[in-house]
Amino acid sequence: MNLPSRADNSIIQPRRLTNRRKLLSIGIHAIGLLPLLQLTVLWVRDSLTANPIQFIEQFFGRAALNLLMAVLAVSPLVTLSGWNALIPHRRTLGLYSFFYFVLHFLTFAVLDYGLNWGEILRLSAEKPFIIFGSLAGLILLVLALTSFEYWMKRLKQNWRRLHKAVYLAGALAVLHYALALKGSLATLSGDISRPLAMGALLTLLLILRLPAVRRRIIFLRHQIKK
Amino acid sequence: MKPDPIPSSEITPKDLYLSRREFLKTLGLLAGGAVLAACAPKLAETQSAATAAPRPATASPRPAVTPFSRATADELGDPLNSYKDITNYNNYYEFTTDKQGVAVLARDFPTSPWDVQVHGLVHRPRTFSVDELIRKFQPEERVYRLRCVEAWSMVIPWLGFPLRKLLKEVEPAGSARYVRFEAVYQPEKMPGQKVPFYPWPYQEGLRLDEAMHDLTILATGLYGGELPPQNGGGIRLVVPWKYGFKSIKAIIKIELTAEQPATLWSTVAPDEYGFYANVNPRVDHPRWSQRTERRIGEFGRRDTLMFNGYAEQVAQLYNGMDLRLYY
Ligand code: HEM
Numbered sequence: 277m278n279l280p281s282r283a284d285n286s287i288i289q290p291r292r293l294t295n296r297r298k299l300l301s302i303g304i305h306a307i308g309l310l311p312l313l314q315l316t317v318l319w320v321r322d323s324l325t326a327n328p329i330q331f332i333e334q335f336f337g338r339a340a341l342n343l344l345m346a347v348l349a350v351s352p353l354v355t356l357s358g359w360n361a362l363i364p365h366r367r368t369l370g371l372y373s374f375f376y377f378v379l380h381f382l383t384f385a386v387l388d389y390g391l392n393w394g395e396i397l398r399l400s401a402e403k404p405f406i407i408f409g410s411l412a413g414l415i416l417l418v419l420a421l422t423s424f425e426y427w428m429k430r431l432k433q434n435w436r437r438l439h440k441a442v443y444l445a446g447a448l449a450v451l452h453y454a455l456a457l458k459g460s461l462a463t464l465s466g467d468i469s470r471p472l473a474m475g476a477l478l479t480l481l482l483i484l485r486l487p488a489v490r491r492r493i494i495f496l497r498h499q500i501k502k
Numbered sequence: 503m504k505p506d507p508i509p510s511s512e513i514t515p516k517d518l519y520l521s522r523r524e525f526l527k528t529l530g531l532l533a534g535g536a537v538l539a540a541c542a543p544k545l546a547e548t549q550s551a552a553t554a555a556p557r558p559a560t561a562s563p564r565p566a567v568t569p570f571s572r573a574t575a576d577e578l579g580d581p582l583n584s585y586k587d588i589t590n591y592n593n594y595y596e597f598t599t600d601k602q603g604v605a606v607l608a609r610d611f612p613t614s615p616w617d618v619q620v621h622g623l624v625h626r627p628r629t630f631s632v633d634e635l636i637r638k639f640q641p642e643e644r645v646y647r648l649r650c651v652e653a654w655s656m657v658i659p660w661l662g663f664p665l666r667k668l669l670k671e672v673e674p675a676g677s678a679r680y681v682r683f684e685a686v687y688q689p690e691k692m693p694g695q696k697v698p699f700y701p702w703p704y705q706e707g708l709r710l711d712e713a714m715h716d717l718t719i720l721a722t723g724l725y726g727g728e729l730p731p732q733n734g735g736g737i738r739l740v741v742p743w744k745y746g747f748k749s750i751k752a753i754i755k756i757e758l759t760a761e762q763p764a765t766l767w768s769t770v771a772p773d774e775y776g777f778y779a780n781v782n783p784r785v786d787h788p789r790w791s792q793r794t795e796r797r798i799g800e801f802g803r804r805d806t807l808m809f810n811g812y813a814e815q816v817a818q819l820y821n822g823m824d825l826r827l828y829y
Pocket residue numbers: 330333334335336337338339340341344377380381384406409410411412413416449452453456457
C-alpha cells in the first residue's frame with residue numbers, strides 16, 4: 277500500500293504502482309517482518325535458550341531498536357543517493373518498530389511480570405533504564421497514532437515538528453539499551469560495545485541530517501553527476 | 503550405538519571412578535575405546551551435605567547418556583535443573599555474552615590438566631593440580647541454588663569440596679583477612695577476553711570467614727561428572743548465598759591478602775556491584791528488581807529468598823553490618 281507522499285521534501289510522483297515500486301514496497305515489508313521470521317526459526321529449532329521469556333523480551337527490544345535506526349537512516353540515505361522513492365516507506369518502518377516495541381512491552385508486562393501492575397509500576401518508577409524505555413515507547417505510541425493522513429492534514433506544520441521527536445525516541449532507546457546491559461557508561465566498561473555502536477550510528481545519522489551538511493552533500497552529489 | 507541401561511551393581515563407585523580416571527590418564531587412553539568406559543555414569547558417593555536432599559536408597563539405573571546425580575531436588579524440595587540447561591545457559595563473558603553461545607565456544611577449551619597456585623599470606627604456598635585436589639579432598643555432591651544477579655536461578659548438583667580444606671592445607675598467616683581469586687587469561691582461546699571494555703582477567707574475592715564457611719566450595723564436577731568448560735572447569739568457586747558472579751570460574755590463582763581485593767564487576771560498575779553481593783531481595787540493583795526471580799524451567803516468577811535461602815547458615819557472618827551499605 278502506497279499512500280500519497282507526505283510532508284518533507286519528497287518529489288510528488290505519479291501514484292501508479294510500477295513494478296519497481298512494488299518491489300521496493302515488498303522489500304520494506306520483508307525488512308519489517310524479518311525479525312518475526314527469525315524468531316520463528318529459532319523457536320522451531322528450539323533455540324530460545326533455557327530462559328525463553330527473557331530471550332524473547334530482549335529479541336523484540338532489539339528488533340524495535342534496529343527498525344527505529346532504519347527509520348532514521350531513510351532521510352540520510354535519500355540525501356546521499358537521491359533515491360526519493362524511499363521517503364514514503366519511512367512510515368512503514370516506523371510502524372514496524374512500534375509493532376516490535378508493543379511485543380517487547382507485552383512480553384515484559386504479560387509474560388515476564390504476569391500483569392503484576394504493582395510490580396510493573398514500581399519498576400517503571402525505580403529503574404532509570406525502564407524510565408528511558410517508557411519515554412521512548414510513549415513517543416513511538418504518539419507518532420504511530422498520528423502517522424495517518426488525517427492527523428497529517430490536521431496538524432499541518434506541527435505534524436513535521438512532532439515527528440522530529442523520532443530522533444528523541446532513538447536517543448532514549450539507545451540509552452535504554454545501554455543501561456539494560458551489564459556495563460557502565462560512567463567507567464566506559466562492561467557490555468557496552470553494541471550500545472556504543474548504536475550510539476555512534478545515531479550520531480552519524482543526526483549529523484547527516486543537519487541542514488548545512490545535507491545541503492553540502494546534495495551539492496556535491498550534483499557536482500559528481502555533472 | 504545406544505548404551506544399555508546399566509544395572510545398579512555396575513555403577514562405578516566414586517573411588518573406583520577416580521582411580522580409573524588416573525589409570526586412563528597414565529595410559530593416555532582417553533580416546534577411542536576408552537571413551538566408552540569413560541561415558542559410564544560417574545556417580546559420586548553422595549556424602550550428605552548439609553544442604554543435600556534426602557535421596558532414595560537405590561538409584562534407578564539409567565543409560566549413560568549424560569552424567570547424573572542421585573539427588574532430584576534441593577533441600578526446599580525444588581527439582582534440579584536439567585543437565586542440558588545447566589550446561590547450555592551460561593554467563594561466561596570470557597567466551598561471549600550470548601548465554602547459549604558459551605557452550606559452543608568453550609567446547610574445546612582444555613580443562614585438564616589444570617593447576618591452581620595458592621599463595622599470598624600463607625605459611626605453605628603451593629601449586630596444586632586439580633587431580634591432586636580431587637584425590638586429597640574427595641569431592642562430595644552439593645545441591646545448591648544459583649541465583650544470578652540478572653534475576654534468574656537454577657538448582658545445580660555440584661561436586662566439590664569446602665574451600666576451607668584447601669586453605670587449611672596452606673596455613674593462612676594471622677594477617678590474612680581476605681581471599682582473592684584470579685581466573686585464567688587466555689584471549690586466544692577465550693574470544694570474549696579480546697573485548698577491550700573489561701579489566702581481564704576476571705577476579706573475585708571473599709572475606710576469610712566467608713571463604714572458611716562450610717557452604718563455600720571449590721567445584722570440580724557437576725551432575726556426578728566432570729566440570730564442563732562452560733561451567734568453569736578446571737575448577738571454580740561456588741558461594742551459594744551470593745549472586746552468581748561471585749562464583750568465579752576457571753580459577754588459576756588463590757591469594758590470601760590483608761586488604762579487600764578488587765573484583766571485576768565492582769571495578770566495571772562500582773555503584774551496581776559491591777564486594778559482598780549477597781542475595782538480598784531488600785537491596786535492589788539499579789537494573790533488575792531483586793525481589794523476584796525466574797527459576798529456569800518455570801513460567802512465573804518466584805520470590806527471592808534472603809541469602810538465597812541460606813540465611814540460617816550464613817546470616818551471622820553479617821551481624822551488625824548494614825547490608826544496604828555493604829551490597
Ligand atoms: C514501556 C517501555 C519499555 C519497557 C517497560 C521496556 C522494558 C525492557 C526490559 C525489562 C528490558 C531488559 C530485558 C532483560 O534483559 O531481561 C529491556 C531491554 C531492551 N529494550 Fe526495552 N522496554 C521498553 C521500551 C523499549 C523501546 C521503545 C525500545 C526500542 C525502540 C526498547 C529496546 C530494548 C532493547 C534493545 C533492550 C536490550 C535487549 C538486549 O538485552 O539485547 N525498549 N527493555
